[in-house]
Amino acid sequence: xxxxxxxxxxxxxxxxxGPLAAQRDVTARLAGRVPPAVAAAVRVLADSAxxxxxxxxxxxxxxxxxxxxxxxxxxxVAAVRLVLGELDAAAAAIRAGRVAIPDAETIEAxxxxxxxxxxxxxxxxxxxxxxxxxxxxxxLRVAGTLTALGVPAPQTVELVRETIQSGGSGADLLxxxxxxxxRVARGASPAQAAAGLARPDEARGPxxxxxxxxxxxxxxxxxxx
Amino acid sequence: MKAYDPLVKQLLDGELTLxxxxxxxxxxxxxxxxxxxxxxxxxxxxxxxxxxxxMDALRTRARVVPVVPLARRSLGWITEPLELRLRVRPWxxxxxLAAAAALVLVLRGPGGMISRQGPAAxxxxxxxxxxxxxxxxxxxxxxxxxxxxxxQWNQSATPLVRAGNDGVWTVTLTLPAGQHQYxxxxxxxxxxxxxxxxxxxxxxxxxxxxxxxxxxxxxxxVL
Numbered sequence: 017x018x019x020x021x022x023x024x025x026x027x028x029x030x031x032x033x034g035p036l037a038a039q040r041d042v043t044a045r046l047a048g049r050v051p052p053a054v055a056a057a058v059r060v061l062a063d064s065a066x067x068x069x070x071x072x073x074x075x076x077x078x079x080x081x082x083x084x085x086x087x088x089x090x091x092x093v094a095a096v097r098l099v100l101g102e103l104d105a106a107a108a109a110i111r112a113g114r115v116a117i118p119d120a121e122t123i124e125a126x127x128x129x130x131x132x133x134x135x136x137x138x139x140x141x142x143x144x145x146x147x148x149x150x151x152x153x154x155x156l157r158v159a160g161t162l163t164a165l166g167v168p169a170p171q172t173v174e175l176v177r178e179t180i181q182s183g184g185s186g187a188d189l190l191x192x193x194x195x196x197x198x199r200v201a202r203g204a205s206p207a208q209a210a211a212g213l214a215r216p217d218e219a220r221g222p223x224x225x226x227x228x229x230x231x232x233x234x235x236x237x238x239x240x241x
Numbered sequence: 242m243k244a245y246d247p248l249v250k251q252l253l254d255g256e257l258t259l260x261x262x263x264x265x266x267x268x269x270x271x272x273x274x275x276x277x278x279x280x281x282x283x284x285x286x287x288x289x290x291x292x293x294x295x296m297d298a299l300r301t302r303a304r305v306v307p308v309v310p311l312a313r314r315s316l317g318w319i320t321e322p323l324e325l326r327l328r329v330r331p332w333x334x335x336x337x338l339a340a341a342a343a344l345v346l347v348l349r350g351p352g353g354m355i356s357r358q359g360p361a362a363x364x365x366x367x368x369x370x371x372x373x374x375x376x377x378x379x380x381x382x383x384x385x386x387x388x389x390x391x392x393q394w395n396q397s398a399t400p401l402v403r404a405g406n407d408g409v410w411t412v413t414l415t416l417p418a419g420q421h422q423y424x425x426x427x428x429x430x431x432x433x434x435x436x437x438x439x440x441x442x443x444x445x446x447x448x449x450x451x452x453x454x455x456x457x458x459x460x461x462x463v464l
Contacts, residue, residue, distance in 0.1 A: 095444030
């Protein structure tokens with residue numbers, strides 16, 4: 017096989033450019049935000065993450081957060097290590113759910129669900145439930161949010177399963193956290209609020225103009241303008 | 242050029258005599274012999290210095306190397322074809338084929354893994370953002386900031402403003418699609434979670450509020 021030398025040079029540049037650029041990016045983002053020792057440790061962890069196909073941005077974000085909150089350097093590094101462990105565990109759980117090469121968005125969503133209190137097998141189960149049109153990342157984000165709102169993790173999995181299997185639309189799935197918050201605001205516990213929420217009619221609430229007489233207006237979501 | 246009869250050519254080669262030619266060719270044969278006899282057959286004497294002059298000229302030419310600019314030489318080096326030889330040993334080829342077949346079975350076979358990377362990742366990468374309003378009730382506060390993953394946790398980048406005199410602080414900003422963690426910073430030192438949002442452990446002994454912003458439903462697919 018004959019190829020011009022520039023073919024070899026281009027190939028070498030492409031192979032080396034990615035990791036070098038990523039390392040420069042990590043260094044640039046951390047500059048002035050964390051002590052040099054923390055930056056060096058995070059660079060090593062970010063390289064390790066990249067080598068394992070994991071996103072490095074969450075590690076940098078966590079280090080920056082630690083620096084902004086005035087946390088001691090060793091504790092920042094420990095927290096970054098913890099995030100790396102969550103990303104690793106999430107990726108393994110997602111792969112066990114038959115997604116051969118999970119993308120960064122799905123891995124981050126899985127790590128969020130783990131941080132919210134879910135377990136690896138539950139992540140795997142949720143990924144398995146995420147058949148088209150439900151993407152695993154969306155399912156994991158919704159499940160993680162529900163768990164973060166106080167719904168027990170096993171009940172969260174069941175709620176998501178029932179929503180998907182009862183033919184709920186994508187909007188029904190995405191609306192679950194807001195509906196749950198609405199019920200909690202009216203005095204229900206998270207577990208009570210989650211019960212029966214999977215039924216599309218329950219999730220959607222009453223038709224427009226037909227307010228439930230005994231429940232009043234749900235509180236307005238303060239995040240929406 | 243005149244083409245001689247083959248018999249005349251034999252005459253010129255000395256294979257025949259003029260008398261042996263047929264009568265109709267004898268005139269042609271005579272003419273050919275006349276022309277041949279007119280050729281100067283004297284030996285050519287080369288000057289003795291010829292060899293020396295030729296060799297001098299060759300040595301001089303070998304010493305003159307054309308001057309090529311550095312850039313041109315570099316370009317030539319880069320574009321010069323390079324031969325790469327890949328030697329595939331039979332046992333290695335067999336192993337590679339077996340590995341490829343196994344990979345195909347794992348990825349495509351019944352109950353096998355199916356990569357969901359691709360369309361979802363592509364579509365979800367589309368830029369999208371939403372206006373989001375953050376509200377905190379902090380009647381005693383002198384200043385309130387909003388810090389999170391969306392502003393590099395910079396507590397002075399997004400200050401909240403008082404909404405009247407009842408202790409409500411608020412700010413509205415555009416956030417890109419995705420999940421964000423954040424917290425309020427009261428008076429520059431006290432981190433407070435958003436009571437209206439879910440929260441997760443921040444890894445530093447406190448909690449971060451979480452908000453998911455738009456970009457999750459497109460073309461009938463949940464992203």
